[in-house]
Each structure stands twice: as C-alpha cells, then as structure tokens.
Amino acid sequence: MSTPRPMGVPARPNPDEDGDTDYLAPGPGGRHHMPIPDPAPLTRHGPATVLALCNQKGGVGKTTSTINLGAALTEYGRRVLLVDFDPQGALSVGLGIPAHQLDHTIYNVIMERSTTADDVIIKTTVDGMELLPSNIDLSAAEVQLVTEVGREHTLGRALRPVLDYYDYILIDCQPSLGLLTVNALACADGVVIPLECEYFSLRGVALLIDTIDKVKDRLNPKLEITGILATMYDPRTLHTREVMARVLEAFGDTVFETVINRTVRFPETTVAGEPITTWAPRSAGAKAYRQLAREVIAR
Numbered sequence: 001m002s003t004p005r006p007m008g009v010p011a012r013p014n015p016d017e018d019g020d021t022d023y024l025a026p027g028p029g030g031r032h033h034m035p036i037p038d039p040a041p042l043t044r045h046g047p048a049t050v051l052a053l054c055n056q057k058g059g060v061g062k063t064t065s066t067i068n069l070g071a072a073l074t075e076y077g078r079r080v081l082l083v084d085f086d087p088q089g090a091l092s093v094g095l096g097i098p099a100h101q102l103d104h105t106i107y108n109v110i111m112e113r114s115t116t117a118d119d120v121i122i123k124t125t126v127d128g129m130e131l132l133p134s135n136i137d138l139s140a141a142e143v144q145l146v147t148e149v150g151r152e153h154t155l156g157r158a159l160r161p162v163l164d165y166y167d168y169i170l171i172d173c174q175p176s177l178g179l180l181t182v183n184a185l186a187c188a189d190g191v192v193i194p195l196e197c198e199y200f201s202l203r204g205v206a207l208l209i210d211t212i213d214k215v216k217d218r219l220n221p222k223l224e225i226t227g228i229l230a231t232m233y234d235p236r237t238l239h240t241r242e243v244m245a246r247v248l249e250a251f252g253d254t255v256f257e258t259v260i261n262r263t264v265r266f267p268e269t270t271v272a273g274e275p276i277t278t279w280a281p282r283s284a285g286a287k288a289y290r291q292l293a294r295e296v297i298a299r
C-alpha cells in the first residue's frame, strides 16, 4: 500500500499520461517552425548566463516558469541556480521549501558582508538545480538598500562568486519595477518576460520594456530581451488566439515559439512542491518547458 498523501496534496498523475501536443503547432498565430534540436552536451560548466524572469504584473507565470525552465535545463545537463528575489517566497515554497522558517536567505547575502551565496544556497529535489531562497525578510532590503552606495548592483555583487559554477542563473522577480527588480536587471544577461494571454496583459509591457531600456543604457549595457513567453494559452478560445496574434504583431520574433497552455497541472505542482517535469513528466506542460529550455539554449 502506498503511503497516504498529506491533506490537500493532489493525486500524482499517471506517469504514462501523454498530454496533447498542440503547443508544438502550427504555432499560435499561424507560425510554422522547424523543431528545435536537442542542444549539444556540455564538456565544462559556467560561466552562467543570468536570466531575469520579469513582469510587474502578478500571476502571469514568472515563478512557475522559473521552476520549470530551470528543471528542464537540468535535463540537458545544465547546472542551474534559481534565485528567489520576491519577498513572497513563492519560488521557495513551490520547491517544497518552508521559506518562512529559514534564518538565512538571500536577504542576508545581499545585506551582510559576512554571508556569501554559498552559505545560503540549498539543494532542491531536482538533481543539478539549486536554490537561493527568500522570505518576507527581503521586503526590508528594498528600504535598506536605498541609502547604499551602488545600490543597484547589490545582487550582482552577491552572485559574482558563484557565476563560474552554474550554466544558468534564473532570477524570479517580484511583481514590481522597484529596486529589487532593477537589481535583477542590472546583473542579468537577458530578460524572459512571461505574458498571460489576456487582453489587459499587454498594457504593462511597454513600461517594462522602457525600464529594461533604461537599465541597459545606465547600468548594464549587455542586457537584452531573451524572449517573451506566452503563458496560460487556451487554444480553444478565440480570445487567447486573438491576444496571441496581437502579441506576435507587436513583438514578432522576440516571442518564443514555445507557448505554455493553461492547465490545472501547474497549480497542482505548486502544492506538490516539485516541477512539472517530474510531477507529470510526459504532460504537455512538461514538454512545453523542455522545448522552452531548448529555445533558451539556442538563443
């Protein structure tokens, strides 16, 4: 007999579950593309490409995409560090880590010279993927940093000692364009913008891109937009198809070919505390994030 599940944890899906594959196309908006090939295996690791997952709107799939892109990248042999840079700590909780109980988090790394990233980084259930956790303590940093010299480069300084160890560092940003997010942009090579397929989702993107341009101009000349990721796509509704067409019209090839469909599997993984790639390995959602990993490596 299997052990009883803790209350509230959904039943593990059948591992043979094979989701629909319509995320592969013909692409939403009518794009037809070649399959993205598997990346070449690495013979050595680092220095890391730093990607900030950023959108000042909440609930668009930043945290979900950070976890699942990270987990998918490890399947291609990449070493991954996830950085929880939201005081809500949803990334840590989504990986099954009770962040509110931790005494040492990213807050200590950025605010105390005596604490290094290595002191705080913890392993996750995914081989090759580690986490720099966060909790509500981080909300104090936003205020305390204001008076610091070089305040926008605090996160970059904290991550520098571990850059050579990882292949990808993914920063899960908070839903604002405040100082914490500017810190993430100031140390990133690229920005991944998750965008919910809803009418109002386009409104904030111009402001986000404006902020990215300013950071590139004033703080971090290497910063680029890696791609815009359409999330919560529902191929059955005309509404999301129309939104997708407008996103493609506005942003063209900046939009990843991979589209993440809306499915209950994602809220389930949050409760289960593991990525979809292990929770439902053959599901359409897991396949979509693997395809996104291949696209990110290829870009």
Ligand SMILES: Nc1ncnc2c1ncn2[C@@H]1O[C@H](COP(=O)(O)OP(=O)(O)O)[C@@H](O)[C@H]1O
Pocket (backbone or CB within 6 Å): 057, 058, 059, 060, 061, 062, 063, 064, 065, 090, 175, 231, 232, 233, 260, 261, 262, 263, 264, 266, 267, 268, 270
């Ligand atoms: N593709 C998806 N389909 C359905 N629900 C999703 C999907 N992606 C994320 N969710 C759910 O939507 C909510 C918000 O997602 P989250 O990743 O936390 O967004 P953000 O970090 O941008 O606030 C969560 O409950 C998450 O489980």
Ligand SMILES: [Mg+2]
Pocket (backbone or CB within 6 Å): 062, 063, 064, 086, 090, 091, 172, 173
């Ligand atoms: Mg989040």
